[in-house]
Amino acid sequence: MIKVEGLYHSYTKDENYSVKGIDFEVTKGEVFGFLGPSGAGKSTTQGVLTGLLPLQKGNVSVAGYDIKHPSRKMFNKIGVSFEQSNVYGKLTALENLEFYRKLFDVPTKDPMELLKLVGLDHVAKKKASEFSKGMKHRLTFIRSMLNSPELWFLDEPTTGLDPAIASQIKDIVSFEKEKGTTVFLTTHNMFAADQLCDRVAFIIDGEIKLIDSPRNLKLQYGEKFVEVEYKENEVLKKEKLSLLIEKDKLQLNEIIKAGNIEMMHTKEATLEEIFIKVTGRGLK
Known part of the structure; x- marks a missing residue:
């Protein structure tokens, strides 16, 4: 579902690279964790993979599409949940989802069912500007599920959530994985990564240090x-x-x-x- 070869990216368009020649693949139905501290290159990599940042150097394919020439059809296959919630404050929770679902050319899920999934159905008609940070985060999370994505990008999906809600989010991710959804998880929450991921990549200073399963890493280093x-x-x-x-x-x-x-x-x-x-x- 994802293939990355020799990816470099510089925000200053010189040799001051935020991501330095990384290579990895993510197979269909896999939960792949991209782990590292703030500033390691996680969000930069995700930005390139989702088309938010231009591909400067390297080869990248996502859901069968070459990122050098992204197609609108690619965005029908992917979902993206951002760490920083970017919902429309003047719209209600339901209106946010109804607006966003119109951007797709494929069938979408029932917004009310998604709101129920994360316990927001009781505030469906409340403006998002009145939501807490955690509620906005949940709304952003389910918005990324509207098009039943084949490839699901999750950026810190449990950040700022209380333990009960965070556990619920992890259960949803596990359920979608069982249905065959491929998940690209960027996080510095190692506990969540250990619970969810088939394989993890450690990235620091823009470079991948290793890629392996949590179990193999524990056997090797524990x-x-x-x-x-x-x-x-x-x-x-x-x-x-x-x-x-x-x-x-x-x-x-x-x-x-x-x-x-x-x-x-x-x-x-x-x-x-x-x-x-x-x-x-x-x-x-």
């Missing part, structure tokens, strides 16, 4: 150990034991045999920890 809390002579104890060291494995077996475990779970590296390990940089 430590293999467990944390266990157990009672011994009515005293609560806590141990952190390696699954690679024979002495620790024997101790864990003895604890399990005693049958006084209160809590036990494996520990693995988070995507954020791996990102810092690989790039030497944090996500802020």
Whole structure:
């Protein structure tokens, strides 16, 4: 669905590149995470892929279309949810969706059903200017779903949302993925990326450092150990034991045999920890 070869982009149109020779592919039905801190080149890349920024150098195809010569038909196949909500404040939530659906040449979803999907149906006739930041974000999110996109660009889809709504958004993304939608997710939220993505790319200073699945990255960079809390002579104890060291494995077996475990779970590296390990940089 996406193929990028040797992509460069400079806002100053010189050799001060925001994106420097990146290459990657996204296959149909995949959730591909583009992860990095602010200023890493995530939004620049998405801008080129969606036609908001001109292709300066490199080869890019999106949904079967060459970005050098974008076709109107391409925009019937893609949906874009921006991090910064850009809804029309003088229009109601319903009017925003009704207006936007007229821009497509393909069948569109029922706006009221989409509003219900994210809990905005009760404010369907309320002007968007009166919405909170989170409500505007939800409206922008469902607007990107109107044309049932084959390729869905999501820029920080859970930013500024309370945990319950953020979980709901992630469930919607997972459901659409199961239906075969391809998702290009740009974010610095490693927890959301870990939950949603089949593969992730780490980008920093305009360069991709690696591309792999979250599972493979954890296996490669994570430590293999467990944390266990157990009672011994009515005293609560806590141990952190390696699954690679024979002495620790024997101790864990003895604890399990005693049958006084209160809590036990494996520990693995988070995507954020791996990102810092690989790039030497944090996500802020």
